Amino acid sequence: MNKDLDIITSRLALLFKPTSRTRYWLVIANDPYDYTYNVFFNSxxxxxxxxxxxxHKLANYNLNDLENLLKALRQQTKLTIEFIGFTGQVWPQSQKIIQKRRQGLE
Known part of the structure; x- marks a missing residue:
């Protein structure tokens, strides 16, 4: 998990260049066919x-590990995180709904 966090934050540091009138956020996409989670940086x-x-592509397909990774990632960065493909799923530890509604292209 720490290795994945290091990879994500190092690649994020290379891409993030704060400029005016620009919105930045992260997207975590669930890929149930490959059993992976994909992390994207959007601007x-x-x-x-x-x-x-x-x-980055997270090969460990476990919601509990993903929740721990996101807690550490939120401490490192203050970017908004959106979720795609998690409709109806609940975080194992906090028992909160991950994604309430489907996105447009889901």
């Missing part, structure tokens, strides 16, 4: 198209 300037850069 979008005002009146421009969305840029999505893949950061």
């Amino acid at each position: 979008q300037r005002a009146n421009e198209r969305l840029r999505s850069m893949p950061l």
Whole structure:
């Protein structure tokens, strides 16, 4: 888990360049076919198209480990984290719903 966190934060540091009128956020995508979680860094300037850069693929397909990783990641960065493909699933430790509604292209 710490190795995954180090990879994500190091790649995030290379891509994150704060500029005005730009929105930055992370996306965690559930891939049930490959049994992996994918982490993306998204940025979008005002009146421009969305840029999505893949950061890392988490091969450990366990929600408990993902929850622990996200706790550590939230301590490292203050970026918003969106979830795709987690509709109806609940975090094992906190018992909160991960994603309430499906996204547009799910």
